[in-house]
Amino acid sequence: MADTTPAARTEQPGGAIHNDVKEYYGKILQKTSDLKSNACVPSAKPIPAYIRKALEDVHPDVTAKYYGCGLVVPECVEGCRLLDLGCGSGRDCYMLSRLVGRSGHITGVDMTEDQLESARKYVEYHMERFGYKKPNVNFVQGFIESLREAGLEEKSYDIVISNCVVNLSPDKASVLREAYHVLKDGGELYFSDVYSNARISESLRANKVLWGECLSGAMWWEDLVRLAEEVGFSTPRLVTASVISIGNEELERLLGEYRFVSATYRLFKLPKCSEKKSCLVMYDGNITGSEEKFEFDAQYTFKVNEVIEVDGDVANTLKNSRFSEEFTFHSQTSGACATKPKVMPVDPFQLTELLGSAGVVPSSGGCCGAQESCCK
Ligand SMILES: C[S@@+](CC[C@H](N)C(=O)[O-])C[C@H]1O[C@@H](n2cnc3c(N)ncnc32)[C@H](O)[C@@H]1O
Incomplete structure (x- = not known):
């Protein structure tokens, strides 16, 4: 696949950019507060209690070196095999080690020795705390652009996550392609990252601090949509987004008119020939942490036992992923009374405008909010 955008290959693994980033995360930064901007902002959404509990169990030394920009906890992870791209000191790996349970597994991959050293130091601590006899977490050194060279097997993961690394x-393009290869059929890439409102200029991309701070390497969100399609993923589903206020006058001056958001997308690896027909679905409420409702993305929240009309892309995703067992599927002609959620944007900048400062989509008038009911 030829990739001609500025987001494309500019060097081989182990080149200057990799070395600069290793230096930044291995030597220059020692803790979260050493960052020079607010690019690593907390998630816009409130953290659910079961995730807060899992986070409380992570060793403070690991948390002190957290440089993420979102919450990378997809639903329905129990017993799954996960891979974390650019795991750093391992905060998300340890939180998910708890959530996947003893029958699940999580591998963290990172290219920076110092980060891996911090992560590996606490494996025993966390396994003891969670009561696991056998570790369900391991850390591998490698480049996220060449996962298979790092020894990670094709079609071996249910979910790939990543938190503020792809930028x-x-x-x-290689990162997305490799993630696609190591995912099982029906698998998901669920990741939070920094996105820009336009392609970043070459001169800003050459600035090591702006790159290291997760700003000038940020993808224009439209490039993500295009790359996802080229690689073979489903159209990205936007989960949440929040505006990044840089919080550093000098960096803001350099960046001029560019704007940034932190956004979480979910991309699925689905069968190519599957039918994409809208249908009616009902969520059964069996996913841990989502017993009353399952917030799939910014558009779809599935309340237990409520019939929802989903578009062809989402119908295809639910039927061909780990979520297939969690729903009852009805045909459009089944006569059920269904709710049809409003279409929401793929553009994270548009979503932040819709969400406003309250962090929720305002109701469209009347008492029915953002969703409308329709009887088929
Ligand atoms: C901003 S930090 C985020 C770390 C972690 N995800 C977290 O939330 O704390 C970026 C991490 O990605 C790693 N990284 C960056 N580019 C990478 C690449 N091309 N291959 C492997 N690791 C990479 C860095 O070494 C660093 O540990």
Whole structure:
């Protein structure tokens, strides 16, 4: 696949950008407060109690070196095999080690020795705390642009996550392609990252601090949509987004008119020939942490036992992923009374405008909010 955008390959693994990023995360930064901007902002959404509990169990030394920009906890992870791209000191790996349970597994991959050293130091601590006899977490050194060379097997993961890392890669197309290869059929790439409102200029991309701070390597969100399609993923589903206020006058001056958001997308690896027909679905409420409702993305929240009309893309995703067992599917002609959620944007900048400062989509008038009911 030829990739001709500025987000494309500019060097081989182990080149100058990789070395600069390793230096930044291995030597220059020692803790979260050493960051020079607010690019690593907390998630816009409130953290659910079961995730807060899992986070409380992570060793403070690991948390002190957290440089993420979102919450990368997809639903329905129990017993799953996960891979974390650019795991850093391992905060998300340890939180998810708890959530996948003893029958699940999570591998963290990172290219920076110092980060891996911090992560590996606490494996025993966390396994003891969670009561696991055998570790369900391991850390591998490697480049996220060449996962298979790092020894990670094709079609071996249910979910690939990543938190504020893809922006640091000089070759985003390879990262998505490798993630696609290591995912099982029906698998999901669920990741939070920094996105820009336009392609970033070459001169800003050459600035090591702006790159290291997760700003000038950020993808224009439209490039993500295009790359996802080229690689073979489903159209990205936007989960949440929040505006990044840089919080550093000098960096803001350099960045001029560019704007940034932190956004979480979910991309699925689905069968190519599957039918994409809208249908009616009902969520059964069996996913841990989502017993009353399952917030799939910014558009769809599935309340237990409520019939929802989903578009062809989402119908295809629910039927061909780990979520297939969690729903009852009805045909459009089944006569059920269904709710049809409003279409929401893929553009994270548009979503932040819709969400406003309250962090929720305002109701469209009347008492029915953002969703409308329709009887088929
Ligand atoms: C901003 S930090 C985020 C770390 C972690 N996800 C977290 O939330 O704390 C970026 C991490 O990605 C790693 N990284 C960046 N580019 C990478 C690449 N091309 N291959 C492997 N690791 C990479 C860095 O070494 C660093 O640990």
